[in-house]
Amino acid sequence: MRLMFKQRFFSWFDSYDIYDENGTAVYTVCGRQAWGHKLEIYDNSGNPLATLREQVLTFLPRFAIQIGGETVGTITKDFTFFKPSFSVDCNGWHVEGSFLEWDYSIISQTGSVVARIEKQLFHFTDTYLIDVADGQDSLLALMVVLAIDAVKCSKNKG
Known part of the structure; x- marks a missing residue:
């Protein structure tokens, strides 16, 4: 499953539209006022699915994952020094980035590729292509x- 992640051009808070390979909107992400980033994810009918909330006052950036109102990880x-990486503790995923921080791979505990993330250059707003091996993993x-x-975004502001 291929998703296109596109930040809205005129938006007071972080807002994104997520499209499938046919150009159909499958998710909408709305930023909310909070201390740190708070991003709410809705399906294409406007039903709330999940929230990603930055945990502040931590040494390294950390985000709480809430799905269906329940914190899952x-x-x-x-x-790291040269290549960015992230850990997802609810399922053992590890995220490895490229030196220029444009491309990322999400790797499962077994070493298989869950998704590939590619930043699209030459766009007015942040745009990413996400190739997800299993559509059930698309939300996470x-x-x-x-x-x-x-x-x-936080690194560029500071």
Whole structure:
């Protein structure tokens, strides 16, 4: 399953539209006012699915994952020098980034590729392509991309 993650051009808070390979909107992400990033994910009918909330006052960036109103785990940026990486503690995924921080791979505990994330250059807003091996992993893979984008956004502001 291929998703296109596209930040809205004019938006007060972080807002994104997520499209499938046919150009159909499958998710909408709305940023909410909070201390740190708070991103709510809705399906194409406007039903709430999940929330990604930055946990503040931590040494490295960390985000709580809430699905269906229940906290299921965290996404944490790992301490690295050259290539960014993240850990997802609810299922053992590990995220490895490229040196330029444009491309990422989500790797399962068994070493298989769950998803590939590719930043699209030459767009006015942040745009990513997400190739997910199993469509059932698309929501959590999207949350990983949101966390990566939030970390990059915070780094560019500071």
